Amino acid sequence: MVNMSYFLAAIFFLVCDFLFKEMKQILPEIFYGQNLISDPVVETIYGSVEGFNYKMESGDNAEIFLGIPFAAPPIEKLRYEKPQEVQKWNETLKAKEFPAACATFDTFMSHQENEDCLYLNIFKPKNHTSNGYPILFFVYGGGFLIGDTKTYGYKNISDNLVSQGIIVVTIQYRLGPFGFFSTGDSRLPGNYGLWDSIEALKFVNKIIDKFNGDKSRITIAGTSAGSAIVSLLGLSEEGYNLFSQILPMSGSAFSQWGSKNAVVEVTNEVVDEIGCESNSTKIKECLKEKSVSEFQKVLKPKVLFTLRDDISLLSIGPKMDGDFIKVNCLKKATKNAPKRPIFIGVCSQESIMSTTPNPFFPLPNKYFNLPIEKIKIYSKSDFEDFVRVILAKEKYFGNNSEEFVKEVTEFYANQTNDENSDFNFFFEQYTTLISDLNFNIPALREAILKAENKNPTYFYVYDYNVDISDTAPKLARGLSHGGDIINLFGGLYKPIELNESGKKVQKKFINLIANFIKNGNLFIKF
Incomplete structure (x- = not known):
């Protein structure tokens, strides 16, 4: 009887040991993200930030931090002002949801909009490295009128780039009338969206080491209007010491739409129609009193993304102001700028x-x-x-x-x-x-x-x-x-379907980009 009891006990413990080992394997798969793997918390000079984990296709883990403020909300008295440094926070910031898109005159997206929109997101490898990871600082496009970081998500970015040992930062900047309106003089100088990008870069330089990033290896990248922005960042004295490489994709400061003065004409027209006199010295104060809906009502039928008698297509965007770019000549600004690797490109039939x-x-x-x-x-x-x-x-x-x-x-x-x-x-x-x-x-x-x-x-x-x-x-x-x-x-708006050849080309392109970010060159095997 005693021997039988020992035998049953041994069987019981063997079964328990087997089940315990199996459950260790399957529980993370079943309950991943439900705190069996603790949510990451990072301490920064502004306060602590709590994100969440994402298991990448590679099997490794990424840590995701969404909606981190990098500047004071550009609302009320701060509308039409350069961004101000964000205030420190006392409680742990729950960085688990994408921020609302920046308010603009219209949008083709269903995402929530808000003038309080100067936030960024950080996607990083979970594993620690002693040397720090290189950083991709990404600026979205959208004709300087639409766009947000939620559209790009975090899954594909993590699977394609974070899995290769790259930290990715996606930022938001003021759009449309709030980001780029200008009277062409000191009353309303414009380029607020550009200054937002600089403020985001300064913020990243201050805190990215806490995320295991190497601030000496920051590549600024953008697509479309975002590409023109990073092209301009590469020429501005404000950004001389904030990044090391440039990756403009389908856009350039040298495009007519990338830096032009048409915005002054549109600004003056809208200012008059919205009830503020364009020749007034108090134009900024008047515009600060107007609601977002008042801007939208005037702007929607006026610009709707394009000037139809102009090859450049865009009527609102950056302009040469003698401040963000100190010299009034892009060629001279290029000569003055630090020597940095650049990987620039286009699609074969952009238009x-x-x-x-x-x-x-x-x-x-x-x-x-x-x-x-x-x-x-x-x-x-x-x-x-x-x-x-x-x-x-x-x-x-x-x-x-x-x-x-x-x-x-x-x-x-x-x-x-x-x-x-x-x-x-x-x-x-x-x-x-x-x-x-x-x-x-x-x-x-x-x-x-x-x-x-x-x-x-x-x-x-x-x-x-x-x-x-x-x-x-x-x-x-x-x-x-x-x-x-x-x-x-x-796919940004719908999934893309690629055949085997397409997948191979995509993989090579991703590897080209990753190699440039990590090493500053494009040496991969085709």
């Missing part, structure tokens, strides 16, 4: 988004976002008409306007014409012309100037097509604006 039907450009007309019926019959005379009306304006070329029309038309008409193509040749050339003017030539100009001034310079063209037909119908060959960032961060 498909502005020549085809597109929900983000909801006002098709004779010259932009053409209807499908027109695209199919687009002719050489249509191309000439576009050049004549939009580009060869008499105020620019005087009596030489027609000669300019002829030379431009001949250049693009003499490109190789694939007779067997399913695409309209002159429509594709028209799309290429707009891509050249808004993206390709400015990016090349920036790259050439950087190289001439001894900056290690790399350039890419992303040509592998990705199905983003919700925003860019397949009416011309090539990859549309935003295709590169979709490959890097995953």
Whole structure:
């Protein structure tokens, strides 16, 4: 009887030991995120921050911190002022939800908006390294009018970049009238969204070591309007000691839309219509009293993302002000700036988004976002008409306007014409012309100037097509604006589906970006 009791007890303990070992394996899988793995807490000079864990596809863990304030809320008296340093907090900050998007004149997104929006997010590897991780500081795009960090999420960023030993920081900046309105003088100098980006960089430099980051290895990157912002950051004396590398993706300060004075005209028009006199010395004080809805009511029918008689497409954005960029010449600013590696690039057919039907450009007309019926019959005379009306304006070329029309038309008409193509040749050339003017030539100009001034310079063209037909119908060959960032961060508005070749190209591109962030070069095996 005693022997049987010992036998049963032994069996019981063996079973318990087996179950305990099995449960140790499966409990984290079942209950991951429910505090069996404790939520990470980081102590910073501003206060403690509590995030949460995310198990990446690699099997490793990432620590996610969402909605960390990097500046005082830019509301009330701080509207239309440079960002102020954030105040310290006493209680542990629960950094577990994305911040609301910055308020603007309109949005195509359903995310919540708020003027109190100067927050950033940090995604980091859980494992500690003695040398500190390199940092990617990312600025979203959206024509300086829309955008937020929630759109990009944290899962794809973690799976693609954090898994490779990179800390990723995504920031928000003021948009539209609150970020870029300017009267062109000291009354309302503008560029507040740029100053927000600088303040975020300063904040990251102060606290990133507590997240196991190496502040001497910060790469600033952006897409579209965010790309133009980081391009400008690379030229501003304010950012000389705040980062080490630049990664502009599909946008440049050298684009006409990247730094122009059209915002002054729009500002003055809106100021008068909203009930503040544009010639008043108290213009800033008056605008601070207006509600967000009052701005939206005036702005929505006025700009709606684009000026239709202007090739640059955007009417609100940064401008040369003699403050953020001290000199009034980008070429001179490039010469003066520190020598830093730059990896700049474009998609192969950026402007498909502005020549085809597109929900983000909801006002098709004779010259932009053409209807499908027109695209199919687009002719050489249509191309000439576009050049004549939009580009060869008499105020620019005087009596030489027609000669300019002829030379431009001949250049693009003499490109190789694939007779067997399913695409309209002159429509594709028209799309290429707009891509050249808004993206390709400015990016090349920036790259050439950087190289001439001894900056290690790399350039890419992303040509592998990705199905983003919700925003860019397949009416011309090539990859549309935003295709590169979709490959890097995953589908922003819908999942992208890639075949095996597409997955290989995507992986190579991600590895190129990761290698540049970590090592400052692009040496990988293809």
